[in-house]
Amino acid sequence: MLPTEELNGENQISYEASDQHPKRSRPTKLFLPPEVIAEIISRLPVKSLLKFRSVSKSWLALISSPEFVKSHMSLSFNKNINDRVMEESNLDYLMKNSGMSFLIEGSVNGLLCLVNEVDKIFLWNPAIRKYKKLRNFRYQFRNASHFIYDFGYYKIHNDYKVVRTFTIFGRQGNFQQVNMYSLKNDSWQIIESPWNCNMGQLISSSKFVNGKLHWATIVGSGLERVWGITYFDLADEKWRKVERPCGDGFLVLGVLGTNLSMICNNPTNHMDVWSMKEYEDKQSWMKMFTINYSILHPMECLLYQSFYMSKKGEFLLMFKTAYMIYHLKDNSIRYSQLRKLNYGVLADFYIQSLVCPLSQNEPRT
Incomplete structure (x- = not known):
């Protein structure tokens, strides 16, 4: 026809x-x-x-x-194109022959934020094979250590942001500084530290939800240590708290669907999984399910990891050297070891896109 x-x-x-x-x-x-x-x-x-x-x-x-x-x-x-899995060998991995290890520090709109062993930062879209190496930021302190990198998107200005936090441990006390990179302006700036706002110490990397970066935080030390949730709003660049539904155990943050979620780990070998159905509404926190488990050192295993949920009702919890799959239908648990990799990796959702990390006047690598 x-x-x-x-x-x-x-x-x-x-x-x-x-x-x-x-x-x-x-x-x-x-x-x-x-x-x-x-x-x-x-x-x-x-x-x-x-x-x-x-x-x-x-x-x-x-x-x-x-x-x-x-x-x-x-x-x-x-x-839900992010349900499709791409093998590492199909990603045209730009760092394969660099001889350095890299960590995936965040995934937003098809862009991945990668950081290598010497703290070089890259924004990379593997679908279109384009990447940008971010310009260096001059540190004010030579003994800076304990870096945390986070990646988000400011929709109104169509700008991608990298937030880098580093902590200096000294005899006279600890000090924390936060830097933020703007892809649109191709520049770094120093922003207010959460410590200065009495928000506590940031633990692990953040979760990007509703235009904000969220961290599990600790205030105090020893028996007086209190866990909480702190977020940084990319719109007004302010630090604020999110009220949590439970008071015991340390926290691991994640995203279920599009909702901010958390694991509240208890000392009696079980964890509660919560999800916030209406953002910033404490009453909307809902306990999804409870998992009983047997891990020798849960604090060491869970503290810096994440969790995900599949459409098949499988709950995936990432450890440092393994992962656990919990089946909601029959409450069964299966453990698997991660294969050895010659570079670091953290799991995150990825959606293929045409977003290019380069500006129009930059050479197309």
């Missing part, structure tokens, strides 16, 4: 269709307007769109436009 297909110079597709009537052999051209074309191809995977950029200049401009990139990313998220 549609024997031929053409592309004209106005970003339209034309088809020659025939009604196959013996007395009517003259084909009729049907045109698809640009907005219909954009609507159709925005539902395609990144791999196909990268090929379609070569169709014409108009298609290249369309697929490369910020509006199309945002539309495609939104549709990809809603279709």
Whole structure:
């Protein structure tokens, strides 16, 4: 019915269709307007769109436009494309031959934040094979240690932010400084430390929810140590607290669906999994389930790890050298060892996108 297909110079597709009537052999051209074309191809995977950029200049401009990139990313998220697993060997891993170990410190909108052994930071989109090495930040202190890196997105300004926290341990007390990088401005700045706001010490990396970076925090020491949840708002750059539903045990933060979630670990070999259904509403914290487990050193295993939930009702809890899968249907638990890797890795959700970490005036690596 549609024997031929053409592309004209106005970003339209034309088809020659025939009604196959013996007395009517003259084909009729049907045109698809640009907005219909954009609507159709925005539902395609990144791999196909990268090929379609070569169709014409108009298609290249369309697929490369910020509006199309945002539309495609939104549709990809809603279709749960992040459920697809990509093997490491398919990622064109840009650090393979560097001879250094790297950690994945965050994943937002198809961009991964990577940090290597010498604290070099990269923003990388493996789907489009583009990456950016962030400019260095000059430290005010030579003995800076205990670095924590976090990655988020400020939607209103369409800006990706890297937050780096380092702690200095000294005889006269500990000191903490926080730096923030803006991809849009390609610059670093010093921001207020959570310690100065009496928010406590940040533990492990953050979880990005609702435009904010969230950390498990500790206030005090010894028997007087209190766990809490602190967040940094990328919009107004202020530190605030999130009220937690339970008071005992240390915390591990995660994201279930799109909700801020947490594990409250108890000393009696069980953990409660909570999820906040309405953001910043303490009454909306809901206990999802309780897991009984037997681990010799749960504090060491859980403190710096994360958890995830699959559509099949499997709860995945990451340890340092292994992971645990809890099946909600029958309350069974299965443990598996992580295969040895020659680089560091932390699990995170990943959605393929066309987002490029480079600005228009930067060379396309």
